[in-house]
Amino acid sequence: MSVNADQVRHVARLARLALGDDEIDRMVPELNNILGWVEQLGEVDTDGVEPLTAVIENHLRLREDVVDDGDCRDDILENAPDAQHGFFAVPKVIE
C-alpha cells in the first residue's frame, strides 16, 4: 500500500497537524519509504497468533474507591497558556 498527497493530507487532519503543501509533498515519499519497509511483516505467518497485549504478565489492580488526591486546582492550571476563573480557557467552541 502506498499513500498519495491527498491521503497524507487526510492523515495530517486526523493528527491535527497543520502541514503546508511543501511539507505534505516532502512527506509522501518519506512515509511511503517507511510503509514499504514495514510491509515486510506480511511475510510472517501469524495465523492463529494472538496479538500481544501485555509485555510482562501483570494483573490490573483495583484500588480503594476513595478520593486520594485532588484539591490541587492551582497546580494543574499552573502551566496553562491561558487560565481564567479557575478554568482552562480556549477559543469559543459553541456559536
Add this chain to the structure above:
Amino acid sequence: MSELTLKTITELREGFRGGEFSAREIAEAFNAAVVAGRSLNAYTVETPELALEAADAADRDRTTNSLKPLSGIPLGIKDLFATVGVDSTSGSNILKGFKPTYESTVSGNLKAAGAGMLGKLNMDEFAMGSSNETSAYGPVNSPWKRNDGGNAALTPGGSSGGSAAAVSAGLAPGVTGTDTGGSIRQPAAFTGISGIKPTYGRCSRWGIVAFASSLDQAGPMARTVRDCAIMLEAMAGFDPKDATSLNMPVPQWEAGLTTDLRGKKVGIPKEYRIDGVPPEINAIWDQGIEWLKDAGAEVVQISLPHTKYALPTYYIIAPAEASSNLARYDGVRYGLRDMPQGGNLDAMYAATRAAGFGAEVKRRIMIGTYVLSAGFYDAYFTKAQKVRTLIKRDFAEAFKQCDLILTPTAPSAAFGLNEKMSDPLAMYLNDVFAVPASLAGLPAMSVPGGLDSQGLPLGIHLIGRELDEQGVLNAGLAIEERAGFTHRPKRWW
C-alpha cells in the same frame, strides 16, 4: 578538572562516607565541570543550587549518622523526567517553559535516596531519535573524537545523548536515561559507559513524558556496572500510580553482584550476525564470548527466528503509541499555544502542534496515525502486535536453552553528526540489536568492550530473562573486569 569528577559513584560514596571529602566538595566539582562542559550541549538546564542543597543535607546527615544510599552523589536527570519547578521539556519546543508542579516517581526516588540534581539532560525530541539530533536544543556533541587527526563532530547516540555525554565527559557520575528501543544502551555503547534497561515495569513510568508506553522504561547510565546496580536499586520499585508497575520487592542488586558465571549458559543468536556490519563489531562480540567463557559460563548457539522483523514491528507499534500519547499536546493545558488570527479551537490544535513538534516527531505521529486509522488498523497495528507475540515467544524458547543472551549493542561505532539525518531508515537501523529485547520487555545492558581502530568505544550487549537484572549485571561485571576499559575521551571541550 578536579579529581573528584573522575571518580565512580562507588568511589565517591566511599570517599564521602570515609570523610576524605565532603558532599559539598563533590557537588562543587561537578557543578564546575558542567559549566566547563557547555560546548558539549549535554545539559538543557543547570541546577547547581539543587546539587548544593542536597550536598549540604548529605553533609549534615553524615554528622548524625543518618546517611541514605545515595547521600553525597549528584546526578544528571534526562529532560523527560518531570522535576518540580525545573523545566521538563522532553527536548521539545512544544513543552518549552513547562515547569512541573510534581516530581516523577523515579527522580523522586533518587532524591529520597539522598541524590542531588546537577541539571536536566539533552535528548532527542520526545526520545524519538538515535543521535540526539532531533532535540529542539540542538545536537549533543560527543566528547569522543576519531583518532584520524580530523575534528569531525560525532554523535553521542540517542535518545539519551546528553546523559551519555555527561557521564563520559565527567559532567556527572551517573544519570538517568530512558529506553524505548535502545535509547539507554546505544548511547552508552557510543560513549564507552554502562547502562541498563530493566524489565518493563521495574521503574515507574509516572511523571516520565510518554513516548511509547508499552516500551518505555527508565534506567541508569554510569561509568561502571556496580554504579548502575546502585542507581537502579534506588530508581526501581512498585508505584500504584503506574498501572504497569510491577508489585514486587526490589532485589539488592549491588550486594548480589558476582562474576562467577559457572553453571550459567550464554546464548549466541545466529540471526544477529547480519550482513554489512563492520568486522570490528563481530570481533568485539567474539571477544565478549571468550570473556564470559573465562568467567565460567558455557556458550550455546541459539536461534531467534523473528529477529529481522523486530525493527519493522517496532516502527509500527512505537509510532502508533506515540501518536496517541502526543495527542495531549493541544495548546490547552501546558506548553506552547499557537492561535491563528480568527481561527477556531481546531485551528488552534493544528497550528500549535505544527509549530511545536519537530520533523521526526511529526513523521512518527503521521505514521502512527496512519497505521491506527480506519481500514489500516488490522493490516498494520494488529499484524505488528502478532509479530511482537512471536518475537517474545522466540526469547521464551531461547531461554529454555540459556540463561543470558550476548550480542553487540549497536551495528557500528558512533557516527558523525548530520551523517544519517537525511535517511530515517538508516537511522532506525542503529537499534537493530536493541529493539527485540524492548519489544519483549526484557532486562538488557550495554557495557564497554573496547575501542575500534578509530579509537571509538564499542559496546557489548547482554539480554536476560524477565526480572533477571542480577544475571545481566553479573555478566556485565564479568565483562567489565576482563575488558579493563579505562579509556576516557581526550578533553577538548
